[in-house]
Amino acid sequence: MAEPAKSQLEERLTNLPTRPGVYQHKDIEGKVLYVGKAKNLRNRVRSYFQSSRPHYGRISAMVRKVHDVEVIVTDTEAEALILENNLIKKLKPRYNVNLRDDKTYPYICVKKEPFPRIFPTRRVKRDGSKYFGPYTDVKNMKLMLHTIRSIFKIRTCSLNLNPEPIAAGKYQVCLEYHINKCAGPCVGNQDEPSYDNTIQQIEKLLNGHTRELVSLLEDEMKRLSSEMLFEEAASLRDQVKALKKYSEKQRIVSQDFIDRDLFALSVDREINTACGVIFKVREGKVIGRQHKYLKPIEGVPDEDLMQSFIEYYYTEATFFPEEVFISVMPPSPEPIEELLREQRGKKVLLKVPERGDKAGLLRMVEANATLLLNEYKLQKEKQEEGRIPHAVKALKSDLHMDQLPRHIECFDISHLGGTGTVASCVVFEDGRPKKSAYRTFKIRNVEGKPDDFESMREAVYRRYKRLFEENGPWPDLVVIDGGKGQLSSAVTALKKVDVYGQFPVVGLAKRLEEVFFPGDTDSLQIAKDSASLQLLQRIRNEAHRFAITFQRKQRQKKTLHSALYDIPGVGDKSAKKLLNRFGSFKRVKEASLDELQNVVGKSLGTKVYEYVNAPQPE
DSSP states (O other), X not given: OOOOOHHHHHHHHHTOOSSSEEEEEEOTTOOEEEEEEESSHHHHHHHTTOTTSOOOHHHHHHHHHOOEEEEEEOSSHHXXXXXXXXXHHHHOOTTSOEEEOSSOOOEEEEOSSSSOOEEEESOOOOSSOEEEOOOSSHHHHHHHHHHHHHHSOOOOOXXXXXXXXXXXXXXXXXXXXXXXXXXXXXXXXXXXXXHHHHHHHHHHHHTTOHHHHHHHHHHHHHHHHHTTOHHHHHHHHHHHHHHHHXXXXXXXXXXXXXXEEEEXXXXXXXXXXXXXXXXXXXXXXXXXXXXXXXXXXXXXXXXHHHHHHHHHHHTTOSOOOSEEEESSOOSOOHHHHHHHHHHHSSOOEEEOOOSHHXXXXXXXXXXXXXXXXXXXXXXXXXXXXXXXXXXXXXXHHHTTOSSOOOEEEEEEEEEETTEEEEEEEEEEETTEEOGGGOEEEEOSSOOSSOOHHHHHHHHHHHHHHHHHHHTOOOOSEEEEESSHHHHHHHHHHHXXXXXXXXXXXXXXXXXXXXXXXXXXXXXXXXXXXXXXXXXXXXXXXXXXXXXXXXXXXXXXXXXXHHHHHTSTTOOHHHHHHHHHHHSSHHHHHHSOHHHHHHHHOHHHHHHHHHHHTSOOOO
């Protein structure tokens, strides 16, 4: 795909509409990076590219990759919210916060069909059916289904109950009819309006409106009694009795009988994850709890996380309460309020309670969110521990460490007769090299004489001064290639940076493969055939290889620079260009005139070509 000029993106940004809608940031290949919504598309999208409004973390990384922007205009912010949610689910953009359950919880489905069935499912299909849940406690879901089937007469079969086969007498009643659990719609004993009325009563129960349902059934029971229909009235009496018994099992959390949802977050930046919890309170009773894990959350404020959680929930919800209490106010509550107002038909209160019983309720929800997040963290730690190699676990045991050395850094020094001294720092994670984290250092304070101690001190100081300024990530173990002298130099550098004691540091002496600890006179002898010593040797050898390779490259560059400076007209800049392009003096000599001119220009390229191809005197 050909890359359009930068001005083309700028022109697109200038011509964006000022209406509500959804925008999609795309990369050079047309892949969607991020989906968002806006009240004013032009202002929102342009804000990503304004230097006066810097971004951090994942959003900063995303903006650098944006090549094109696509927008979809909507009539209202609520429509934009729903469209945004649907696009995120469909496209799964890399830079959007991901919301997911830790597992797939079941729902109760009221199927969209003639004489609807009611059954549990873990798959939500967008076929017009209604889904109630999810039920985090399967026992509660089974209790609800048992309650429904013991109170109401609904079918459990999967027959096609369209009018034609019923009228044709295609079916016969089953055992459910004979034990008075089904009214027999399959043979025309119950019409659709009567059955749909039963379904509406069941939906009230599923939404937690037990008081309202009991009141309706009691009124109907009195009407039937007044009309001398005592058998039907007795049936309703039994239903009311069963509903009241079920209602007594539900926990009462408020006496005002108001329908409300309570949202709270627990955030752990260390594991880059948050947990959002919602308690559904209907008629003063908690009828269900739902939670989602949000990640990654790097650079995303708590307020934005809350906004994502609430929007995600209400674009899927089938019921909308009178009040919504939240632990932190989202930065843009207007689309949520508009969606709630449209769905409920009147204004829904959205607020952060600060005192009283309602604030206490919210603290209970926050405690649940913290508990779930801690359980999630513990579960992930156990999974990670199960993937850690035996050598890493053995090293923890042999070095008597408090935690697993999953992130190990090792330093080595290399020089040639005291000249061109360099240092290497290699990084191993879970026993494997992480080459993207390797670092090299040109030693500045030592030249002309071999001084491994001072060189080690400088390399360690520079490495951890940088990490101190950036606040990590800190290693679990630092290995110094050498004995007591090198280890002592490293400790001096760590103390100078004021990070000594933040992580263990040991020295590995080559002669007897002894491990030294700071301040200890005697060394630690690890069995030669142990996995832990073999891991230390592998890390030390990798640091040695990397240091020698870097030192050799530096010598080659110096030799090449010296040869290039002999060419008339070649200075630091042009020598660096030739060095970066060709890598060696031999390859400069082999280069064509056009190649040299492309690197350093027509005139100087000609001089370099003539110089390196001039006949050598005999």
